[in-house]
Amino acid sequence: DGGITQSPKYLFRKEGQNVTLSCEQNLNHDAMYWYRQDPGQGLRLIYYSQIVNDFQKGDIAEGYSVSREKKESFPLTVTSAQKNPTAFYLCASSPEGRVPGYTFGSGTRLTVV
């Protein structure tokens, strides 16, 4: 079955370390997105990519980086510059050029220890 796979489901990071969250989709979707979720704040857009080798900053991109070398993959790196990285991270994808509609992964919970 087609879908989006995020890994790992739980991730622990020491302060000062970079960490990379994986997002893979086999839906043949062109666009992919990373959202951060905090209690009471809904989902906030970190980065998005509409095509391979291109991506744009969202509303809260500081302290994060992404790459889009393959259509299927859109990894997110949480750098040491991100002051408050503990959160639930959601990856989504959608077919580009059509009516929007996201398919979400099951999320990665990142905790800084």
Add this chain to the structure above:
Amino acid sequence: AQSVTQPDIHITVSEGASLELRCNYSYGATPYLFWYVQSPGQGLQLLLKYFSGDTLVQGIKGFEAEFKRSQSSFNLRKPSVHWSDAAEYFCAVGKGGGGNKLTFGTGTQLKVEL
């Protein structure tokens, strides 16, 4: 810029009672509107969506929503709530074409009393 307001942070209803979750949006053109549901520790699942046409849309799990342009609202309803409906519900607004970014509301946590 587009925005979404969900005025109710928490709602508690009894099983079998009717439900209405409120959503108001701000957008310059005809919006694309969505309702998603999230169980704890999980991703979001699409309940229903509105693009055009009939302003009353039906979704999965017995949910429906009505688009009211004059009120900039897209409220979610269910005639009879089941205990398994307890979850967090998110309203979202977006546009078609390139850059299908969705803007989400802050969510409404639904608790169902047995």
